[in-house]
Amino acid sequence: MGFIMDGLDAEDYDRTYDDRDLLRRIMSYFRPKLGAMLLVAAMIVLVSASQAAIPTLVSVAVDAIADGTIGEVGPLLVLAVLVTGAVSWAFNYVRQKHSAQVTGDVVLRLREDAFDAVLARDLSFYDETPSGKIVSRVTSDTDDFATVSTLTMDLISQVLMVGFVTALLFARSVELALLTLLVVPIVVGLALVFRRLARLSTRRAQRSLSRVNANLQETMGGIAVAKNFRQERQVYDEFRPINRQSYQVTLRQGFVFSAIFPVLFLVAGLATVALVQLGGVAVLGGGLSAGDWYLFLQGVAMFWMPLTSIAAFWSQFQQGLSASERVFALIDAPPRVVQTDSQECGRLAGRIEFRGLTFGYDADHPVLRDFGLAVEAGESVALVGHTGAGKSTLGKLITRFYEFQAGSLLIDGRDIRTLDLTSYRRQIGAVPQAPFLFSGTVADNIRYPRPDASDDDVRAAAAAVGGGDWVEALPNGLETDVGEHGRALSMGQRQLVALARLLVQDPAIVVLDEATASVDPLTEAQIQEGLDVVLAGRTSIVIAHRLSTIEHVDRIIVLDHGRIVEEGDHQTLLSRGGRYCEVYNTYFRHQSPNYRAGTGFVQVGGD
Numbered sequence: 193m194g195f196i197m198d199g200l201d202a203e204d205y206d207r208t209y210d211d212r213d214l215l216r217r218i219m220s221y222f223r224p225k226l227g228a229m230l231l232v233a234a235m236i237v238l239v240s241a242s243q244a245a246i247p248t249l250v251s252v253a254v255d256a257i258a259d260g261t262i263g264e265v266g267p268l269l270v271l272a273v274l275v276t277g278a279v280s281w282a283f284n285y286v287r288q289k290h291s292a293q294v295t296g297d298v299v300l301r302l303r304e305d306a307f308d309a310v311l312a313r314d315l316s317f318y319d320e321t322p323s324g325k326i327v328s329r330v331t332s333d334t335d336d337f338a339t340v341s342t343l344t345m346d347l348i349s350q351v352l353m354v355g356f357v358t359a360l361l362f363a364r365s366v367e368l369a370l371l372t373l374l375v376v377p378i379v380v381g382l383a384l385v386f387r388r389l390a391r392l393s394t395r396r397a398q399r400s401l402s403r404v405n406a407n408l409q410e411t412m413g414g415i416a417v418a419k420n421f422r423q424e425r426q427v428y429d430e431f432r433p434i435n436r437q438s439y440q441v442t443l444r445q446g447f448v449f450s451a452i453f454p455v456l457f458l459v460a461g462l463a464t465v466a467l468v469q470l471g472g473v474a475v476l477g478g479g480l481s482a483g484d485w486y487l488f489l490q491g492v493a494m495f496w497m498p499l500t501s502i503a504a505f506w507s508q509f510q511q512g513l514s515a516s517e518r519v520f521a522l523i524d525a526p527p528r529v530v531q532t533d534s535q536e537c538g539r540l541a542g543r544i545e546f547r548g549l550t551f552g553y554d555a556d557h558p559v560l561r562d563f564g565l566a567v568e569a570g571e572s573v574a575l576v577g578h579t580g581a582g583k584s585t586l587g588k589l590i591t592r593f594y595e596f597q598a599g600s601l602l603i604d605g606r607d608i609r610t611l612d613l614t615s616y617r618r619q620i621g622a623v624p625q626a627p628f629l630f631s632g633t634v635a636d637n638i639r640y641p642r643p644d645a646s647d648d649d650v651r652a653a654a655a656a657v658g659g660g661d662w663v664e665a666l667p668n669g670l671e672t673d674v675g676e677h678g679r680a681l682s683m684g685q686r687q688l689v690a691l692a693r694l695l696v697q698d699p700a701i702v703v704l705d706e707a708t709a710s711v712d713p714l715t716e717a718q719i720q721e722g723l724d725v726v727l728a729g730r731t732s733i734v735i736a737h738r739l740s741t742i743e744h745v746d747r748i749i750v751l752d753h754g755r756i757v758e759e760g761d762h763q764t765l766l767s768r769g770g771r772y773c774e775v776y777n778t779y780f781r782h783q784s785p786n787y788r789a790g791t792g793f794v795q796v797g798g799d
């Protein structure tokens with residue numbers, strides 16, 4: 193099996209549901225559609241009955257030929273066959289129409305539930321699960337689930353058909369009917385063995401497809417980086433084995449599925465041979481009429497068709513079941529961020545206190561241990577430190593994107609776990625390094641946190657940031673289309689939009705990850721002016737990358753390996769010659785307007 197099965201393990205949140213629980217869960221989606229389903233059920237009965245009636249009419253005709261009365265009854269029988277066929281078509285049409293509607297509605301709801309669950313997941317979920325795999329669950333798995341519903345209706349229809357045909361066969365000849373039924377246990381036994389194999393191979397096929405999706409998604413997300421580094425070949429080489437794995441696994445699934453039909457047809461063929469022989473002998477011996485014999489052979493064909501498809505149906509049924517299992521696992525994935533209460537925040541003053549807090553993305557590897565820090569309401573704090581020191585982590589905990597393992601985080605003296613997250617997050621303005629803009633206009637993006645903000649509010653926010661000159665530089669001002677992910681704007685313009693957006697949101701606390709990408713001096717000045725406006729009167733935690741920021745904040749916190757190693761304002765820390773000076777020399781010194789290569793170092797160690 194080797195590489196073919198690599199990476200096809202379940203996700204952490206995957207679970208196996210008991211068949212009965214799974215069916216009950218599925219039924220809960222169908223329950224609201226009970227009326228339509230009853231109509232479909234009635235149609236299924238009528239379709240099956242009318243389909244079983246046609247060979248009966250033909251068998252009467254065969255007998256009429258045998259006894260010479262066909263001249264009288266013939267036209268009537270032809271008309272009856274025609275009418276039965278037309279009626280059967282009409283019943284079938286109503287059945288298909290309503291069952292398609294039921295299936296469509298159920299998938300619609302399931303997909304909405306899955307998407308809702310995706311939105312509700314914590315950020316840690318997205319760290320662990322590639323987005324392509326999530327996309328797969330919401331799209332192709334819900335589609336597979338739809339096939340279960342269609343197939344279930346087909347199954348019911350076919351079981352009914354088997355019921356009608358069996359009754360017909362028994363009415364004609366009990367011995368021959370019993371002979372036919374002898375084969376049923378063999379078929380059912382084969383179907384059950386097949387069922388296990390099918391479920392396993394199907395689950396693997398679905399996982400391999402979601403690996404392909406995940407890889408594609410990642411490639412598209414990072415295509416600019418890949419092209420920049422001329423890594424197209426490597427990207428292709430990574431995709432190839434994943435795609436080949438999907439091919440192998442799907443092929444294997446196909447082999448398993450295709451194995452069942454020849455075996456079933458072989459068993460059915462042997463049974464038909466026996467019936468032709470025994471039935472023929474019975475007709476010749478006068479124990480059975482020619483019409484009955486014809487009806488019997490037709491009946492056997494009708495009898496076998498549903499039975500073989502019921503057996504094969506198991507595989508698709510399993511496919512749908514394991515798809516629904518995957519969707520339900522996504523919906524049921526337990527949240528990591530757990531609130532103990534949902535108290536309204538009101539307007540926050542903005543005091544933040546980490547008290548003895550321990551946190552690790554993975555609980556066994558803490559990033560922060562017994563961490564303590566108090567930020568007063570309205571204070572501006574810059575976090576500095578080498579990469580991986582834990583600066584962004586502090587921001588992610590304040591925004592409550594991650595659950596911490598021990599200690600507490602207090603907001604205005606209240607345990608963050610007791611706050612209503614929606615009202616809390618409304619008071620938190622988080623700006624990532626590369627602000628994400630949604631497709632739409634600049635105005636749409638500024639209005640994003642408060643869709644009811646008026647045009648005047650939006651204009652005022654844009655004007656307040658950097659004097660508003662930047663808007664005039666845009667081709668259509670605030671109505672400029674930002675393109676996918678804001679690609680039509682420069683990095684600096686995107687940051688200005690993000691700052692204006694913060695003004696519209698009016699949060700009490702701002703967590704800002706300053707961009708490291710350098711922008712032109714004019715935009716830089718506009719961003720600085722914008723920051724002054726946006727941060728005024730709010731508590732701000734800035735993951736600082738700019739000299740002007742560290743020069744202006746109330747307090748600088750130097751972090752190293754998740755610990756505070758030094759704190760104070762810029763001048764005091766510079767004169768101390770401690771860890772801050774090291775960080776300054778590495779990251780900030782060259783940003784001074786008087787900088788010349790190799791100059792501007794501050795002395796470390798105080799000597």
Ligand SMILES: Nc1ncnc2c1ncn2[C@@H]1O[C@H](COP(=O)(O)OP(=O)(O)OP(=O)(O)O)[C@@H](O)[C@H]1O
Pocket residue numbers: 319553554559577578579580581582583584585586
């Ligand atoms: N999503 C994540 N999953 C697992 N580990 C993570 C995750 N994000 C960060 N880490 C780890 O946590 C530690 C602190 O990372 P963090 O991003 O807070 O550092 P940082 O000081 O902000 O660094 P940088 O300046 O490079 O952004 C690092 O060791 C990092 O590898």
